[in-house]
Each structure stands twice: as C-alpha cells, then as structure tokens.
Amino acid sequence: MSTAAWAEQAASTILERCDRLAELTSLNNGIERTYLSPQMAQAYDLTGTWMRQAGLATHIDPAGNLVGRVEGIKPGLPALILGSHLDSVPDAGKYDGILGVVTAISVAEHLIDSGITATLPFAIEVVGFGDEEGARFGATLLGSYALAGRWKNEWLDLADKNGVTMRDAFTEFGLDPQHVAEAAHSLEDSIGYLEFHIEQGPILEQRNRALSSVTSIAAASRYMVTINGLSCHIATPYNLRHDALTAAADIIAGIDRISLEAGTRANVGEISAEPGGVNVIAGKATFSLDVRAGTDELRDETFDRIWAMADQVCTQRGVTMEKICIHTASGTQCDPFLRSCIEDGIETSEDKDAFGLISYPGHDGMAVAELLPIAMLYVRCKGGISHSPLESVREDDVACGTQAFAQAVLNIARKNCSNDKQNTMNAADTATPVTTTTAA
Ligand SMILES: [Zn+2]
Structure with missing residues (x-):
C-alpha cells in the first residue's frame, strides 16, 4: 500500500x-x-x-x-x-x-x-x-x-x-x-x-x-489592571471628573492599536466598574489583560508601550492605575x-x-x-x-x-x-x- x-x-x-x-x-x-x-x-x-x-x-x-x-x-x-x-x-x-x-x-x-x-x-x-x-x-x-x-x-x-x-x-x-x-x-x-x-x-x-x-x-503575560478615579454625580462637569471607566475605555482602545502595530495578540476579556450606577460616574474600573507574542522580548516591549500609553491616559483623565501580574510564561x-x-x-x-x-x-x-x-x-x-x-x-x-x-x-x-x-x-x-x- x-x-x-x-x-x-x-x-x-x-x-x-x-x-x-x-x-x-x-x-x-x-x-x-x-x-x-x-x-x-x-x-x-x-x-x-x-x-x-x-x-x-x-x-x-x-x-x-x-x-x-x-x-x-x-x-x-x-x-x-x-x-x-x-x-x-x-x-x-x-x-x-x-x-x-x-x-x-x-x-x-x-x-x-x-x-x-x-x-x-x-x-x-x-x-x-x-x-x-x-x-x-x-x-x-x-x-x-x-x-x-x-x-x-x-x-x-x-x-x-x-x-x-x-x-x-x-x-x-x-x-x-x-x-x-x-x-x-x-x-x-x-x-x-x-x-x-x-x-x-x-x-x-x-x-x-x-x-x-x-x-x-507564544510568550504570554496576564495582568489585572485597576483604574482608580472618583465616583460622583452625572451632573459633574467634564473638566472636574475623574472617570475611571472612560479612562479604562481609552486604555483598552490603545491596547488594541499597540498590539496590532506590534504584531502581538492582546485581549481584555473581563471588565467591571464600581459603584455601577447609570447616573454615577465610575470611581473604579478593573479589567484583565492577556498579551501573547512570538518572543519574550516582543511581549515585554509591547507591555512597555501599553503602560506608557496608559500612564498618559491616566494623567489626562486625572485617575491612577494599579496593575498586578497574575501569570507569565516564557x-x-x-x-x-x-x-x-x-x-x-x-x-x-x-x-x-x-x-x-x-x-x-x-x-x-x-x-x-x-x-x-x-x-x-x-x-x-x-x-x-x-x-x-x-x-x-x-x-x-x-x-x-x-x-x-x-x-x-x-x-x-x-x-x-x-x-x-x-x-x-x-x-x-x-x-x-x-x-x-x-x-x-
Ligand atoms: Zn490542546
């Protein structure tokens, strides 16, 4: 045969x-x-x-x-x-x-x-x-x-x-x-x-x-990212807001752009906002981030660019960021x-x-x-x-x-x-x- x-x-x-x-x-x-x-x-x-x-x-x-x-x-x-x-x-x-x-x-x-x-x-x-x-x-x-x-x-x-x-x-x-x-x-x-x-x-x-x-x-790393702002009434004028959720949204859009440019794969699959009211500006937003790349170096460079972009967003929006690495693999x-x-x-x-x-x-x-x-x-x-x-x-x-x-x-x-x-x-x-x- x-x-x-x-x-x-x-x-x-x-x-x-x-x-x-x-x-x-x-x-x-x-x-x-x-x-x-x-x-x-x-x-x-x-x-x-x-x-x-x-x-x-x-x-x-x-x-x-x-x-x-x-x-x-x-x-x-x-x-x-x-x-x-x-x-x-x-x-x-x-x-x-x-x-x-x-x-x-x-x-x-x-x-x-x-x-x-x-x-x-x-x-x-x-x-x-x-x-x-x-x-x-x-x-x-x-x-x-x-x-x-x-x-x-x-x-x-x-x-x-x-x-x-x-x-x-x-x-x-x-x-x-x-x-x-x-x-x-x-x-x-x-x-x-x-x-x-x-x-x-x-x-x-x-x-x-x-x-x-x-x-x-692929090399992979996963983070939980928390954006801390200030929850307040929807009546608050924009220039006085510290909106954690819109900051997270800007960062997530930036992650997609950076990952696409870098030739890596990124995903934010989980997000939550607090306190979670339709008429309350979010004081806190937490999201997951998973980035995978062909090499450790490319993954790390991509994270460097993501964090630099996120810092800029945080400054513009008057919020702060904390990040915890929950998984990393070469x-x-x-x-x-x-x-x-x-x-x-x-x-x-x-x-x-x-x-x-x-x-x-x-x-x-x-x-x-x-x-x-x-x-x-x-x-x-x-x-x-x-x-x-x-x-x-x-x-x-x-x-x-x-x-x-x-x-x-x-x-x-x-x-x-x-x-x-x-x-x-x-x-x-x-x-x-x-x-x-x-x-x-
Ligand atoms: Zn399998």
Whole structure:
C-alpha cells in the first residue's frame, strides 16, 4: 500500500476514534474529561487497547499519563516522544489534544507493521497527557510538567470545585500521590518530543493550507489592571471628573492599536466598574489583560508601550492605575532540527511548501521543552474554532497530516539523531544518516 493510501485509511480510523473518545464525558450533553476523573480512566482503557493493538507496551505513569512504547533497533534506547493530551475543557470539541494522541498511535502502528521501528536508532513512546487544560484543579500542563521533571508537590493541595484535593484524586485514580515526580523523563531516556495538534486559529484556512509547522509557542503575560478615579454625580462637569471607566475605555482602545502595530495578540476579556450606577460616574474600573507574542522580548516591549500609553491616559483623565501580574510564561522556541524534520515531512505530503506559524495557544510542548527539544505539526480546523463543540477537521487534512507526521519520524531517524543527539538536535548538518528506510 502506498503511504498516501495508508494515511487515507488511517485518517478514517483516527476520526472514528475521536468520536469514540467524545462519548467518555462527565456531561450529559457535551464533552468534558478532566484529570484523574473516572472518564479519564475509561479513556485510558480504550486508548490503551488501541495502543496494544498497534503493538505498543502500555502503562500509566506515576503522574497519571498514558504511555505506550515500542523499542527501536535494540531494547532500552532513548525514546522519541509523540504526544498530546486526553483531557478537555468544559463543553469541549472532539479534537483538541485527542487528535494528536490517536494520530500518534496510528503512526506508531504503521511504523511497527512496516518493520521500521525495529530499524530505528530510538524507541517511540506515545504519550496521552492526563492534564493540559487545567480544567479540574486550575493549574495547567500538569501531566507534561511531571514528564519534564518539573512536578511540584504543592500542587497536590489544590482542590476541584467539589473540594476534592489532587492528593485524594490521585489515590482514587489508583496512584500514589507521593510518587508523582517519578514520572520524570531525563536526557538519558528521551531524545525529543513531537506533537500533532489542530491549529485553534484561522490562519491555515485563510491561506487555504492543510498543514504548517510551529516556529514557537507564544510568550504570554496576564495582568489585572485597576483604574482608580472618583465616583460622583452625572451632573459633574467634564473638566472636574475623574472617570475611571472612560479612562479604562481609552486604555483598552490603545491596547488594541499597540498590539496590532506590534504584531502581538492582546485581549481584555473581563471588565467591571464600581459603584455601577447609570447616573454615577465610575470611581473604579478593573479589567484583565492577556498579551501573547512570538518572543519574550516582543511581549515585554509591547507591555512597555501599553503602560506608557496608559500612564498618559491616566494623567489626562486625572485617575491612577494599579496593575498586578497574575501569570507569565516564557515563549518556547521549537527546535530547528526537529522542525526541519516536520517541514520535510510536510513537503512530502499533498500539502507541499512547508511554512511555520507562531502558536498563540499554549501546549504540552511548552512544559516538555523545559527538558527536551520539541516541535509541532499544525493541522487546519474549521473556522479556526476550538474549545467549542463546533471544533471540526477535514478527513483529507488529517490524512495529509498523518502522512507528514510519520515522515517526520523517519526524517529524524534518517538524520541520525539518536547516536549523537546533542549534535543532531543543535546542528542537523553534522548528523550522518544511519538508516535508509524509505517504506513510508
Ligand atoms: Zn490542546
């Protein structure tokens, strides 16, 4: 069977499996599957069965991630990890995260069936992370942080909306909360991480393209901003007002303008005004601000411009501003070598002409990148819609992406990343091919 024919068949299985997993939900109407929940245990049973059918040896790691492994040319070699997440947001779609896990299983199955894994200079591990979205305990990327060796035991004290602590949830799931950190991988047992994911944005659709690589996962910072003015009667003349809400409005309009000019993405999604009377000038306005940028530097420069603009508005309107940073994450650069393997994979698929996109959503790769080189393959989703039941992908796009993803794994082997991974990951040119596998 040609690779394209295999990928077509695989895409149909992959989408069927996404449908099956969508049935494992805690909602009567809609999809929700959270970390360490009974629905996640069911998802692991089903996905684990598919993994074993594919020829992978499975286990659930101490952090509650599902892992399937196939050895390379000899047992015990460091692994190339193919992963994404099996948890969801509330009222989710079928594909965010899930598509990446089931696609990785199909790719592994194909490489096993073709006899290729037995020639590879690395093992392959397919990982379904238990938590990426943070929907149950608030903290995000728990599964991938544990794999990267960045687990914090203080997270065990976090509780869900029913008051169940993560510590108790681990015990109920059949895992020992004292041993979560043992899920950690190391540079001795792993060589890199690839993730297949829906774009969760509209750029591929706009460009009429099925696939792209990811250049970086955006740097992000979030603030709560409070504007303090003076509440008074609507009768107050304009030159005597200290209107916190109109100042906030000016600042929000300025944020949009600055972010657009800077090529970043900003959002003010929450705002409140006090005291909140139709005939009372607002004395206080509070709003959220989330800014994402391709690099930490660009994010920080954008914030500098935003705060300078906001200070000017505050002076003009006779109000003051307080700001509290509630979240900050550095940008994650995808590894040039792994990215080139993905882009070469795209070149051999129907989609051709590979290009890279910045990922503004966060992904497991951000956490894994604290240990390993990472790269991602994006596939188009309808309207760019995600975190919604309306999430949708085209079967021909999934076929194209599956073919490119399988080829990416082969490209890594061909460029011999296992024997001298340090050299290979940092400078693909110095690597010498060890296998000439061409079956895919
Ligand atoms: Zn995701």
